[in-house]
Amino acid sequence: MDEALVIAAHGSHLNAESSTPTYDHADTIRATGAFGEVRESFWKEEPSFREALRTVDAEEVYLVPLFISEGYFTEQVIPREFRLEDWDPELWDSDGTSATNATLAAEDTDQTVHYCGPVGTHDSMSDVIVQRAESVTGDPDVGDGFGLAVVGHGTERNENSAKAIQYHADRIRERDRFDEVQSLFMDEDPEVDDVADYFESDDIVVVPLFIADGFHTQEDIPEDMGLTDDYRTGYDVPTTVEGHDIWYAGAVGTEPLMADVVLERAADAGADVSSAIEQVREETGGAKPATGD
Amino acid sequence: MDGEYVDALVATAPDGIAFDDLHVAHESDGYTFQTPDVDHSGIDEETLRTVAAESPYVRNWYFWHATAPQKADRWAFLRWLEGAEQRDVAERYDALADGVSATWGELHLTVTLSDGERAYSVRHRADADVGTSALDTHDDPLDAREIAKHDDDGGYRPLKTAPSLQTGWAFPALSAGEFVTTVDAFYPATIANWHREREGELDVNHWRDTVDRQTGIYGVVKTWDRGDGYEHVNWVAEACCDDSQCLKRREWQYDEETDLGVDGGSGEFPCREPCSLVIAGARQWTKLEGETSQTYEFELTPSEKEQVEAIIDAVADGEAEDIREADIYEGANRYRARFLRAKLFDDEGNLGGVETEQ
Numbered sequence: 001m002d003e004a005l006v007i008a009a010h011g012s013h014l015n016a017e018s019s020t021p022t023y024d025h026a027d028t029i030r031a032t033g034a035f036g037e038v039r040e041s042f043w044k045e046e047p048s049f050r051e052a053l054r055t056v057d058a059e060e061v062y063l064v065p066l067f068i069s070e071g072y073f074t075e076q077v078i079p080r081e082f083r084l085e086d087w088d089p090e091l092w093d094s095d096g097t098s099a100t101n102a103t104l105a106a107e108d109t110d111q112t113v114h115y116c117g118p119v120g121t122h123d124s125m126s127d128v129i130v131q132r133a134e135s136v137t138g139d140p141d142v143g144d145g146f147g148l149a150v151v152g153h154g155t156e157r158n159e160n161s162a163k164a165i166q167y168h169a170d171r172i173r174e175r176d177r178f179d180e181v182q183s184l185f186m187d188e189d190p191e192v193d194d195v196a197d198y199f200e201s202d203d204i205v206v207v208p209l210f211i212a213d214g215f216h217t218q219e220d221i222p223e224d225m226g227l228t229d230d231y232r233t234g235y236d237v238p239t240t241v242e243g244h245d246i247w248y249a250g251a252v253g254t255e256p257l258m259a260d261v262v263l264e265r266a267a268d269a270g271a272d273v274s275s276a277i278e279q280v281r282e283e284t285g286g287a288k289p290a291t292g293d
Numbered sequence: 294m295d296g297e298y299v300d301a302l303v304a305t306a307p308d309g310i311a312f313d314d315l316h317v318a319h320e321s322d323g324y325t326f327q328t329p330d331v332d333h334s335g336i337d338e339e340t341l342r343t344v345a346a347e348s349p350y351v352r353n354w355y356f357w358h359a360t361a362p363q364k365a366d367r368w369a370f371l372r373w374l375e376g377a378e379q380r381d382v383a384e385r386y387d388a389l390a391d392g393v394s395a396t397w398g399e400l401h402l403t404v405t406l407s408d409g410e411r412a413y414s415v416r417h418r419a420d421a422d423v424g425t426s427a428l429d430t431h432d433d434p435l436d437a438r439e440i441a442k443h444d445d446d447g448g449y450r451p452l453k454t455a456p457s458l459q460t461g462w463a464f465p466a467l468s469a470g471e472f473v474t475t476v477d478a479f480y481p482a483t484i485a486n487w488h489r490e491r492e493g494e495l496d497v498n499h500w501r502d503t504v505d506r507q508t509g510i511y512g513v514v515k516t517w518d519r520g521d522g523y524e525h526v527n528w529v530a531e532a533c534c535d536d537s538q539c540l541k542r543r544e545w546q547y548d549e550e551t552d553l554g555v556d557g558g559s560g561e562f563p564c565r566e567p568c569s570l571v572i573a574g575a576r577q578w579t580k581l582e583g584e585t586s587q588t589y590e591f592e593l594t595p596s597e598k599e600q601v602e603a604i605i606d607a608v609a610d611g612e613a614e615d616i617r618e619a620d621i622y623e624g625a626n627r628y629r630a631r632f633l634r635a636k637l638f639d640d641e642g643n644l645g646g647v648e649t650e651q
């Protein structure tokens with residue numbers, strides 16, 4: 001039988017749009033024909049993590065978490081709910097941002113599951129952040145004269161959450177493309193509320209490292225940064241705050257190039273998807289040399 | 294396309310075929326070909342091809358082995374739909390000519406035979422008799438994901454098997470593979486679990502197993518179970534899993550030995566463990582039920598007591614919005630509720646002026 005790709009995402013009981021990026025990226029990958037089946041699965045929606053594998057015909061499955069950071073969900077919840085036998089986070093041999101993959105058996109279906117690290121800590125995620133900056137400014141060469149803020153939760157919920165943000169901020173800084181790159185957080189210093197204090201550049205692109213738009217990216221962050229007093233009234237892109245033009249990008253996970261990161265994760269685990277990767281990069285505007293490293 | 298099934302038959306004959314009233318074999322004296330209508334033996338390949346070409350039994354065999362999805366549960370589901378275990382091929386083909394329908398949750402499923410090919414369709418069961426031209430038609434099975442997201446009023450449906458599927462759409466012409474994909478997009482994993490149950494292999498995880506597995510913010514639910522009591526789980530099941538709320542038939546119980554005291558429902562497909570909505574609800578109830586009850590004193594007229602009950606009933610049954618504006622005979626009517634609030638609440642919103650914290 002063919003191989004299948006199963007994407008594991010959070011989903012929501014309250015927000016109908018939470019699943020949209022997952023569906024979109026799954027559709028992009030489905031269209032490449034790289035996998036016999038592509039299946040979305042959710043913690044809060046259906047098919048649930050518990051029952052996704054049994055809906056898939058393939059004996060061999062690449063399981064890619066559409067999550068930003070490594071930690072609670074990727075190391076405990078997903079392996080437990082998918083019933084991956086003998087899972088141990090050590091198998092990823094990760095320092096918090098360097099997860100690889102592990103091949104395990106699913107207890108209830110006997111399928112072979114290549115359990116991959118989350119999209120959020122894959123190196124190619126840096127490209128998606130940059131591409132998000134290009135999308136929101138409408139400038140494929142954005143960088144000169146611009147600062148870039150990568151925004152995340154902070155450590156309150158998960159110690160690795162901040163690590164993923166810093167990891168990509170560091171990588172993008174090393175490329176010398178933006179005048180300044182800074183990681184900012186919602187619940188710890190440096191706080192996103194003070195975005196203007198952390199940059200000298202007149203223009204600042206703000207990219208939240210979240211999978212889907214929702215409460216945090218659409219309400220909290222825009223209000224915290226002072227783009228608007230009330231998220232319901234909306235805000236301009238850019239909006240001038242304390243003399244800086246803030247280009248607020250919304251969740252990075254909605255960027256079409258995210259589909260590429262899902263494929264990269266599967267490719268790292270042995271899936272033969274190189275032509276699909278090329279196709280997706282071309283379609284989603286990520287055709288340039290990917291990472292340079 | 295025509296003849297493909299004949300080539301396949303000739304290629305498979307040496308292995309022998311015995312399926313749905315069709316028997317074919319290749320022996321030293323030639324081929325045998327038997328159906329309820331004909332009985333040939335010792336025929337050569339050319340004759341075999343001729344008889345096979347016009348036999349519905351061959352088309353039927355080919356469909357089930359080359360066209361229908363081969364995954365055991367999808368295959369069994371398609372067989373179930375056309376009543377393959379109850380009817381022989383001749384009867385089935387007669388019935389299929391007019392179309393054979395079944396209900397799956399709120400879905401109305403139909404398979405029809407035209408020009409010897411099966412075609413499948415899906416629509417809301419409330420639209421079973423509506424002309425297709427009056428419905429929004431779709432041909433991409435994955436459109437079902439979007440349709441399933443919202444109810445007729447535009448409200449988000451977090452539970453796919455809630456009986457609130459929107460109406461007004463149809464997938465009028467699907468292949469067998471597209472058809473099962475569509476059903477699975479509306480009701481994920483129901484085909485797989487239905488099949489497991491039929492095979493006696495449904496892996497039910499009862500309340501206790503499921504709650505014990507929880508960690509993080511849901512770990513607290515473990516503390517809700519104390520001693521031998523499981524009345525609280527009855528309440529959960531009555532609140533969430535009743536057929537009026539969810540079309541899955543609840544098969545999970547308190548634990549392996551202890552059945553719950555409420556009915557699991559009569560759905561076609563089973564529920565094998567408490568879902569994420571139930572666990573999220575249980576987390577909140579665990580917190581709320583940790584409070585000790587207190588005695589409050591209010592004065593209500595008998596009609597006011599009944600009105601409070603009517604309001605709770607209307608909300609619990611999702612009927613509050615259906616009560617007409619001027620129907621002041623209903624306790625849960627908006628004006629009636631506003632009158633009660635005006636009379637009984639103090640400025641802080643305390644019922645009967647009695648503070649919550651005493």
Ligand code: SF4
Nearest residue numbers: 533534539564567568
């Ligand atoms: S736990 Fe109850 S509400 Fe949830 S899917 Fe099962 S039967 Fe439906």
